[in-house]
Amino acid sequence: MTAAIEVTGATVRYGDVLALDDVHLSLEPGRVCGLLGMNGSGKSTLFKTVLGLVPVDHGRVRILGMPNTAARRKGLVGYVPQSEQVDWAFPVRVRDVVMMGRYGHMGRRRRPRPADREAVEHALTRTDLTELADRQIGALSGGQRKRAFVARAIAQDADVLLLDEPFAGVDKRSEATITDLLLQLRQAGHTLLVSTHDLAQVPKLCDEAVLLQRHVIAHGTPEEVLEPDVLLEAFGIHPSEEGRSWTA
Numbered sequence: 179m180t181a182a183i184e185v186t187g188a189t190v191r192y193g194d195v196l197a198l199d200d201v202h203l204s205l206e207p208g209r210v211c212g213l214l215g216m217n218g219s220g221k222s223t224l225f226k227t228v229l230g231l232v233p234v235d236h237g238r239v240r241i242l243g244m245p246n247t248a249a250r251r252k253g254l255v256g257y258v259p260q261s262e263q264v265d266w267a268f269p270v271r272v273r274d275v276v277m278m279g280r281y282g283h284m285g286r287r288r289r290p291r292p293a294d295r296e297a298v299e300h301a302l303t304r305t306d307l308t309e310l311a312d313r314q315i316g317a318l319s320g321g322q323r324k325r326a327f328v329a330r331a332i333a334q335d336a337d338v339l340l341l342d343e344p345f346a347g348v349d350k351r352s353e354a355t356i357t358d359l360l361l362q363l364r365q366a367g368h369t370l371l372v373s374t375h376d377l378a379q380v381p382k383l384c385d386e387a388v389l390l391q392r393h394v395i396a397h398g399t400p401e402e403v404l405e406p407d408v409l410l411e412a413f414g415i416h417p418s419e420e421g422r423s424w425t426a
Protein backbone atom coordinates (compact mmCIF):
# COMPACT_ATOMS: atom_id res chain seq x y z
CA MET A 179 0.00 0.00 0.00
CA THR A 180 1.28 3.51 -0.80
CA ALA A 181 1.97 5.39 2.42
CA ALA A 182 0.06 8.62 3.06
CA ILE A 183 3.22 10.11 4.56
CA GLU A 184 6.67 8.63 4.07
CA VAL A 185 9.67 10.36 5.60
CA THR A 186 12.97 8.62 4.95
CA GLY A 187 16.10 9.69 6.79
CA ALA A 188 15.17 13.38 7.11
CA THR A 189 17.85 15.56 8.69
CA VAL A 190 17.15 19.28 9.13
CA ARG A 191 19.44 21.99 10.51
CA TYR A 192 18.83 25.63 11.33
CA GLY A 193 22.40 26.91 11.22
CA ASP A 194 24.13 25.08 14.06
CA VAL A 195 20.90 23.64 15.51
CA LEU A 196 20.19 20.06 14.56
CA ALA A 197 16.37 20.02 14.63
CA LEU A 198 15.75 16.61 13.01
CA ASP A 199 18.26 13.79 12.91
CA ASP A 200 17.63 10.93 10.48
CA VAL A 201 13.86 10.79 10.97
CA HIS A 202 12.01 7.83 9.48
CA LEU A 203 8.23 7.79 9.58
CA SER A 204 5.66 5.94 7.55
CA LEU A 205 1.94 6.48 7.98
CA GLU A 206 -0.70 4.44 6.19
CA PRO A 207 -3.73 6.15 4.66
CA GLY A 208 -6.68 6.64 6.98
CA ARG A 209 -4.62 6.54 10.16
CA VAL A 210 -4.60 9.16 12.89
CA CYS A 211 -1.16 9.57 14.42
CA GLY A 212 -0.32 11.64 17.49
CA LEU A 213 3.04 13.39 17.36
CA LEU A 214 4.48 13.78 20.85
CA GLY A 215 7.64 15.29 22.21
CA MET A 216 8.96 17.93 24.54
CA ASN A 217 9.35 21.60 23.59
CA GLY A 218 12.02 21.88 20.94
CA SER A 219 11.96 18.18 20.04
CA GLY A 220 11.33 18.99 16.37
CA LYS A 221 7.56 18.49 15.94
CA SER A 222 6.90 21.75 14.05
CA THR A 223 10.03 21.18 12.01
CA LEU A 224 8.76 17.73 11.07
CA PHE A 225 5.48 19.27 9.85
CA LYS A 226 7.39 21.84 7.80
CA THR A 227 9.60 19.07 6.45
CA VAL A 228 6.59 17.01 5.38
CA LEU A 229 5.17 20.12 3.68
CA GLY A 230 8.47 21.04 2.04
CA LEU A 231 8.65 24.39 3.85
CA VAL A 232 12.18 23.83 5.18
CA PRO A 233 15.12 22.45 3.22
CA VAL A 234 16.31 19.00 4.28
CA ASP A 235 20.04 18.28 4.52
CA HIS A 236 19.40 14.63 3.79
CA GLY A 237 16.40 12.46 3.27
CA ARG A 238 13.24 12.28 1.26
CA VAL A 239 9.54 12.96 1.81
CA ARG A 240 6.67 11.43 -0.14
CA ILE A 241 2.99 12.18 0.30
CA LEU A 242 0.65 9.62 -1.22
CA GLY A 243 3.58 8.38 -3.29
CA MET A 244 4.52 11.75 -4.80
CA PRO A 245 7.03 14.46 -3.89
CA ASN A 246 5.66 16.77 -1.16
CA THR A 247 5.79 19.84 -3.40
CA ALA A 248 3.60 18.13 -6.02
CA ALA A 249 1.15 16.93 -3.34
CA ARG A 250 0.92 20.45 -1.95
CA ARG A 251 0.31 21.93 -5.41
CA LYS A 252 -2.52 19.46 -5.94
CA GLY A 253 -4.04 20.43 -2.58
CA LEU A 254 -3.67 16.88 -1.22
CA VAL A 255 -2.15 18.02 2.05
CA GLY A 256 -3.63 20.54 4.49
CA TYR A 257 -1.91 22.29 7.39
CA VAL A 258 -3.16 23.82 10.62
CA PRO A 259 -0.11 25.77 11.86
CA GLN A 260 0.80 26.56 15.42
CA SER A 261 -0.79 29.88 16.40
CA GLU A 262 2.59 31.53 16.95
CA GLN A 263 3.45 31.01 13.29
CA VAL A 264 0.56 33.11 12.00
CA ASP A 265 0.62 36.89 11.49
CA TRP A 266 -2.65 37.78 13.22
CA ALA A 267 -2.31 41.45 12.27
CA PHE A 268 -2.78 40.52 8.61
CA PRO A 269 -6.07 42.19 7.64
CA VAL A 270 -8.15 39.28 6.44
CA ARG A 271 -11.63 38.07 7.31
CA VAL A 272 -12.35 34.62 8.71
CA ARG A 273 -14.29 33.71 5.55
CA ASP A 274 -11.26 34.67 3.40
CA VAL A 275 -8.95 32.48 5.50
CA VAL A 276 -11.30 29.54 4.98
CA MET A 277 -11.52 30.32 1.25
CA MET A 278 -7.72 29.94 1.04
CA GLY A 279 -8.33 26.23 1.57
CA ARG A 280 -10.08 26.20 -1.82
CA TYR A 281 -7.17 27.71 -3.79
CA GLY A 282 -5.99 24.26 -4.92
CA HIS A 283 -9.48 23.62 -6.34
CA MET A 284 -9.60 26.89 -8.32
CA GLY A 285 -7.92 27.89 -11.52
CA ARG A 286 -4.88 30.15 -11.68
CA ARG A 287 -6.99 33.27 -11.31
CA ARG A 288 -8.39 32.02 -8.04
CA ARG A 289 -11.96 32.99 -8.86
CA PRO A 290 -14.26 31.17 -6.41
CA ARG A 291 -17.06 29.16 -8.04
CA PRO A 292 -20.37 28.29 -6.36
CA ALA A 293 -18.91 24.94 -5.23
CA ASP A 294 -16.05 26.77 -3.50
CA ARG A 295 -18.42 29.16 -1.71
CA GLU A 296 -20.58 26.23 -0.67
CA ALA A 297 -17.57 24.35 0.73
CA VAL A 298 -16.53 27.44 2.71
CA GLU A 299 -20.00 27.98 4.22
CA HIS A 300 -20.17 24.28 5.08
CA ALA A 301 -16.76 24.41 6.81
CA LEU A 302 -17.81 27.55 8.74
CA THR A 303 -20.96 25.79 9.92
CA ARG A 304 -19.08 22.68 10.99
CA THR A 305 -16.63 24.74 13.03
CA ASP A 306 -19.38 26.89 14.54
CA LEU A 307 -17.95 30.08 13.01
CA THR A 308 -20.75 31.27 10.73
CA GLU A 309 -21.57 34.24 12.95
CA LEU A 310 -17.93 35.30 13.05
CA ALA A 311 -17.24 34.83 9.34
CA ASP A 312 -16.97 38.57 8.55
CA ARG A 313 -14.69 39.40 11.48
CA GLN A 314 -11.00 40.07 10.99
CA ILE A 315 -9.06 36.96 11.96
CA GLY A 316 -7.01 38.97 14.47
CA ALA A 317 -10.21 39.91 16.32
CA LEU A 318 -10.96 36.30 17.32
CA SER A 319 -10.06 34.46 20.50
CA GLY A 320 -7.31 31.83 20.47
CA GLY A 321 -9.78 28.95 20.25
CA GLN A 322 -11.80 30.65 17.51
CA ARG A 323 -8.63 31.27 15.49
CA LYS A 324 -7.72 27.60 15.75
CA ARG A 325 -11.19 26.68 14.55
CA ALA A 326 -10.79 29.05 11.59
CA PHE A 327 -7.68 27.17 10.49
CA VAL A 328 -9.40 23.82 11.02
CA ALA A 329 -12.24 25.21 8.85
CA ARG A 330 -9.69 26.11 6.16
CA ALA A 331 -8.42 22.50 6.24
CA ILE A 332 -11.98 21.14 6.06
CA ALA A 333 -12.80 23.38 3.09
CA GLN A 334 -9.65 22.16 1.38
CA ASP A 335 -10.84 18.54 1.76
CA ALA A 336 -7.22 17.33 1.67
CA ASP A 337 -6.55 13.61 2.04
CA VAL A 338 -3.67 14.26 4.43
CA LEU A 339 -3.94 16.77 7.26
CA LEU A 340 -1.15 18.05 9.50
CA LEU A 341 -2.30 19.73 12.69
CA ASP A 342 0.29 21.45 14.87
CA GLU A 343 -1.07 21.63 18.42
CA PRO A 344 -4.74 22.15 17.54
CA PHE A 345 -5.70 22.02 21.24
CA ALA A 346 -3.13 24.50 22.55
CA GLY A 347 -4.68 27.52 24.24
CA VAL A 348 -8.27 26.66 23.36
CA ASP A 349 -11.23 26.65 25.73
CA LYS A 350 -13.32 23.56 26.46
CA ARG A 351 -15.92 24.43 23.84
CA SER A 352 -13.36 24.80 21.05
CA GLU A 353 -11.55 21.69 22.26
CA ALA A 354 -14.76 19.66 22.04
CA THR A 355 -15.61 21.10 18.60
CA ILE A 356 -12.13 20.37 17.26
CA THR A 357 -12.06 16.85 18.73
CA ASP A 358 -15.44 16.06 17.14
CA LEU A 359 -14.27 17.39 13.79
CA LEU A 360 -11.08 15.37 13.86
CA LEU A 361 -13.05 12.23 14.71
CA GLN A 362 -15.36 12.95 11.76
CA LEU A 363 -12.37 13.44 9.45
CA ARG A 364 -10.94 10.15 10.69
CA GLN A 365 -14.31 8.47 10.03
CA ALA A 366 -14.26 9.88 6.51
CA GLY A 367 -10.87 8.24 5.88
CA HIS A 368 -8.51 11.22 6.03
CA THR A 369 -4.98 10.70 7.31
CA LEU A 370 -4.14 12.95 10.24
CA LEU A 371 -0.82 13.76 11.89
CA VAL A 372 -1.57 15.73 15.06
CA SER A 373 0.97 17.15 17.50
CA THR A 374 -0.14 17.70 21.06
CA HIS A 375 1.15 18.14 24.58
CA ASP A 376 -2.19 16.90 25.87
CA LEU A 377 -1.55 13.21 26.42
CA ALA A 378 -5.17 12.60 27.45
CA GLN A 379 -6.26 13.36 23.86
CA VAL A 380 -4.06 10.68 22.34
CA PRO A 381 -5.93 7.44 23.20
CA LYS A 382 -9.27 9.17 22.40
CA LEU A 383 -8.21 10.35 18.98
CA CYS A 384 -5.24 8.40 17.68
CA ASP A 385 -4.65 4.96 16.18
CA GLU A 386 -0.94 5.33 16.73
CA ALA A 387 1.58 7.69 18.27
CA VAL A 388 5.14 8.81 17.60
CA LEU A 389 7.56 10.04 20.22
CA LEU A 390 10.06 12.49 18.77
CA GLN A 391 13.28 13.78 20.24
CA ARG A 392 15.05 14.99 17.08
CA HIS A 393 14.63 11.42 15.86
CA VAL A 394 11.80 8.92 16.33
CA ILE A 395 12.33 7.16 19.61
CA ALA A 396 9.03 5.25 19.74
CA HIS A 397 6.24 4.55 17.27
CA GLY A 398 3.34 2.26 18.07
CA THR A 399 -0.15 2.19 19.53
CA PRO A 400 -0.95 4.98 22.02
CA GLU A 401 -0.77 2.40 24.80
CA GLU A 402 2.71 1.29 23.75
CA VAL A 403 4.07 4.80 23.34
CA LEU A 404 2.46 6.24 26.47
CA GLU A 405 3.83 3.45 28.67
CA PRO A 406 5.32 5.28 31.66
CA ASP A 407 8.51 3.24 31.24
CA VAL A 408 8.89 4.37 27.62
CA LEU A 409 8.41 8.02 28.63
CA LEU A 410 10.75 7.61 31.56
CA GLU A 411 13.44 5.99 29.47
CA ALA A 412 13.08 8.56 26.71
CA PHE A 413 12.89 11.73 28.76
CA GLY A 414 13.67 10.85 32.32
CA ILE A 415 10.21 12.05 33.34
CA HIS A 416 6.86 10.55 34.15
CA PRO A 417 3.69 12.19 32.85
CA SER A 418 2.20 14.52 35.47
CA GLU A 419 -0.06 13.05 38.17
CA GLU A 420 -3.17 13.86 36.17
CA GLY A 421 -1.47 12.60 33.04
CA ARG A 422 -3.01 15.58 31.26
CA SER A 423 -0.33 17.97 30.20
CA TRP A 424 3.24 17.55 29.24
CA THR A 425 5.32 20.60 28.72
CA ALA A 426 8.57 19.60 30.39
Ligand SMILES: Nc1ncnc2c1ncn2[C@@H]1O[C@H](COP(=O)(O)OP(=O)(O)OP(=O)(O)O)[C@@H](O)[C@H]1O
Nearest residue numbers: 192195196197215216217218219220221222223224
Ligand atom coordinates in the same frame (compact mmCIF):
# COMPACT_ATOMS: atom_id res chain seq x y z
N1 LIG B 1 13.74 29.23 12.43
C1 LIG B 1 14.55 28.66 13.32
N2 LIG B 1 15.83 29.05 13.45
C2 LIG B 1 16.68 28.48 14.34
N3 LIG B 1 16.33 27.44 15.15
C3 LIG B 1 15.06 27.01 15.07
C4 LIG B 1 14.11 27.58 14.16
N4 LIG B 1 12.93 26.93 14.30
C5 LIG B 1 13.14 26.01 15.26
N5 LIG B 1 14.41 26.05 15.72
C6 LIG B 1 15.01 25.17 16.73
O1 LIG B 1 14.85 23.83 16.25
C7 LIG B 1 14.51 22.96 17.31
C8 LIG B 1 13.17 22.27 17.02
O2 LIG B 1 12.15 23.27 17.05
P1 LIG B 1 10.62 22.94 16.76
O3 LIG B 1 9.90 24.24 16.73
O4 LIG B 1 10.55 22.07 15.57
O5 LIG B 1 10.23 22.08 18.05
P2 LIG B 1 8.79 21.69 18.62
O6 LIG B 1 8.87 20.27 19.05
O7 LIG B 1 7.74 22.02 17.62
O8 LIG B 1 8.67 22.62 19.90
P3 LIG B 1 7.35 23.14 20.70
O9 LIG B 1 6.72 21.95 21.36
O10 LIG B 1 7.94 24.11 21.68
O11 LIG B 1 6.45 23.82 19.68
C9 LIG B 1 14.52 23.80 18.59
O12 LIG B 1 15.78 23.68 19.18
C10 LIG B 1 14.29 25.22 18.07
O13 LIG B 1 14.86 26.16 18.92
